[in-house]
Every structure is written in C-alpha cells, then in structure tokens.
Amino acid sequence: xxxxxxxxxxxxxxxxxxxxxxxxxxxxxxxxxxxxxxxxxxxxxxxxxxxxxxxxxxxxxxxxxxxxxxxxxxxxxxx
Numbered sequence: 001x002x003x004x005x006x007x008x009x010x011x012x013x014x015x016x017x018x019x020x021x022x023x024x025x026x027x028x029x030x031x032x033x034x035x036x037x038x039x040x041x042x043x044x045x046x047x048x049x050x051x052x053x054x055x056x057x058x059x060x061x062x063x064x065x066x067x068x069x070x071x072x073x074x075x076x077x078x079x
Contacts, residue, residue, distance in 0.1 A: 003043045003050040006060055013039065026078045035078065045073055 007013065012025045017036070024042060026035040043050070046064045053063035061079040068076065 001054050003047050003054070004039060006050060006054055007039055007042065010060075033078070037075075042075075045075075 001009075007024060012027060013022065014025055014036075015022050017023050020036060020038050022039045023036045024039060026033045026037070046067060049063040049067035050060055053060040064079060065076045071077070
C-alpha cells in the first residue's frame with residue numbers, strides 16, 4: 001500500500017477538483033468541515049511517517065500525530 005492509496009481508503013476524496021485537483025475533504029462525526037487538502041501536499045508533509053507505519057503495519061494516523069507532536073502543521077485534530 002502506498003501513502004496515496006492509504007489516504008484514499010481512509011478519507012473522503014474528490015478527484016479533479018477544478019481548482020485544487022485531487023483533494024481530501026475532512027470530516028468529523030457531525031459531518032464535513034469546509035477544509036480541503038490536496039492529496040499530494042498532504043503526502044509531501046507526512047510521507048515518511050506514513051510509509052514507515054504502512055510498512056510496519058502500525059497506526060498511520062498515530063504515526064502522523066507522533067511526527068508532529070506540537071501540531072505545527074495543523075492536522076492532528078483532523079485525523
């Protein structure tokens with residue numbers, strides 16, 4: 001599994017958004033946020049911990065949180 005295939009299997013994705021291309025549409029239990037992230041940019045930020053977690057068979061979301069413990073990139077609550 002690649003980081004992109006993991007994103008596609010774990011999040012709602014829109015392909016070919018007219019402005020942003022292939023994007024993740026973030027959501028919570030109550031519905032969707034108006035927050036969108038291009039898949040390629042998300043992977044650019046977190047490819048290393050994602051790939052390591054996928055290969056090790058561990059929790060990818062937790063690996064991303066651990067990679068950015070201060071949440072400087074702002075995704076920990078969205079995951």
